[in-house]
Amino acid sequence: MRLLPVLLAALAPGCFISRTALNDPIPEASIEGLVPGVSTAEEVVAALGAPIQVVELGERSAYHYLYRRQKRAGLTFIVLTFINEDNRPDRVWVFFDENDVLTHVASTFSADDTRYALPWQNMDAGDDE
Amino acid sequence: MNARPGRTRLALALAAAALLLPSCVSFGWTRTHTDTAIAEADLERLPDDAHLSDCLALLGAPLRVWELPDDDFAIAYGWFREQNLGGRVSVPITDFYGASFRYDDVGNRAHGLVLFFDEDERLRHWRFGFLRDLLTGALQEAPVSGTLQEAAQF
Numbered sequence: 001m002r003l004l005p006v007l008l009a010a011l012a013p014g015c016f017i018s019r020t021a022l023n024d025p026i027p028e029a030s031i032e033g034l035v036p037g038v039s040t041a042e043e044v045v046a047a048l049g050a051p052i053q054v055v056e057l058g059e060r061s062a063y064h065y066l067y068r069r070q071k072r073a074g075l076t077f078i079v080l081t082f083i084n085e086d087n088r089p090d091r092v093w094v095f096f097d098e099n100d101v102l103t104h105v106a107s108t109f110s111a112d113d114t115r116y117a118l119p120w121q122n123m124d125a126g127d128d129e
Numbered sequence: 130m131n132a133r134p135g136r137t138r139l140a141l142a143l144a145a146a147a148l149l150l151p152s153c154v155s156f157g158w159t160r161t162h163t164d165t166a167i168a169e170a171d172l173e174r175l176p177d178d179a180h181l182s183d184c185l186a187l188l189g190a191p192l193r194v195w196e197l198p199d200d201d202f203a204i205a206y207g208w209f210r211e212q213n214l215g216g217r218v219s220v221p222i223t224d225f226y227g228a229s230f231r232y233d234d235v236g237n238r239a240h241g242l243v244l245f246f247d248e249d250e251r252l253r254h255w256r257f258g259f260l261r262d263l264l265t266g267a268l269q270e271a272p273v274s275g276t277l278q279e280a281a282q283f
Contacts, residue, residue, distance in 0.1 A: 003140045058200035058248070081153050087163040087209075091190040095181070106184055108189035110165060119212070123162035 014076040017116055022068040023052065025111070026090045034094065034105050041100040048092065059098035066091050069111040073118060086123055089112040163209035164192075167242050169257060181250040192241070193264070200248035207241040214259040254280045 006055040010048035023124060033039075044063065045051075050124045067090040088110040095104040167188060176185055185191075185203070189203035245253045256263055259262030 003137070003144060009206070055194050055196065055198050057194070059203045062194045064194070072217055081155060081157040081159075083157065083159040085159075085161045087161075088166065091192075093185075093190045093194060105183035106190040108165075109141075119158045119160035124166065 010034050016074045018072045020070045021088050023066055025067045026065050026092055028109055031107055037101040041096050044094050058124050061094045062093055064093055069114045071114045071116050084117045084119050103109040153219045159213040160263055161211040166208040167206055179252040183248055184244055203243055203245045205241055205243045209239040
């Protein structure tokens with residue numbers, strides 16, 4: 001009986017969770033005011049801030065905005081370790097014509113769907129929700 | 130009378146093994162999920178003369194956008210699913226040197242989709258495959274070299 005606490009301490013599972021983020025969140029509402037054919041590059045930058053990337057497409061251009069969230073969960077039981085990692089972005093690309101007028105806005109907001117899980121859980125299940 | 134010391138020794142041995150075993154033997158199951166996968170069936174919803182706006186509306190924001198010759202351009206989507214089932218055994222040989230054996234089963238690599246557009250933003254064609262291969266092939270057409278490393282990053 002005196003050894004029971006030692007055995008319990010040795011056998012007790014270890015677990016951890018961690019959360020990391022890359023860049024500042026992109027407010028979804030901030031792209032609602034962007035109007036293709038009307039909004040200018042200056043107005044887009046005023047609404048979204050500085051992009052992480054600017055791409056030249058001939059005379060045209062495209063700006064890239066990214067916020068990424070990662071959640072990790074792990075469980076260790078003596079010699080067995082289970083770790084799951086889920087990464088999902090909020091991503092926006094805005095396209096401009098040769099006069100720096102907005103032509104297209106493409107957005108994906110999935111960072112809020114990032115979740116803690118273990119390896120046997122299906123992470124694709126929530127992708128289309 | 131003799132059974133009790135025997136049980137104690139067994140319990141001590143089990144406790145010692147439980148404490149010491151993880152340093153030389155370990156097994157793991159690691160799973161990684163990055164971004165939303167796109168299926169070939171998703172692209173069947175595009176109209177025949179699909180425009181950039183149709184693709185962006187259907188697929189969302191791409192991972193990368195880059196310029197091609199003659200004012201053409203391409204956009205890429207990527208996703209990553211990986212499962213590692215592995216074990217590790219380390220055996221000390223001398224006081225200063227040891228040997229270890231490691232086995233990993235990497236189930237998947239990063240996959241991707243690249244869509245190619247002409248200067249009028251009309252979809253010319255698309256290609257599915259491993260993202261690294263797609264970007265390597267597509268970027269060889271690009272007028273700006275040196276963007277491969279950047280494009281390969283998530």
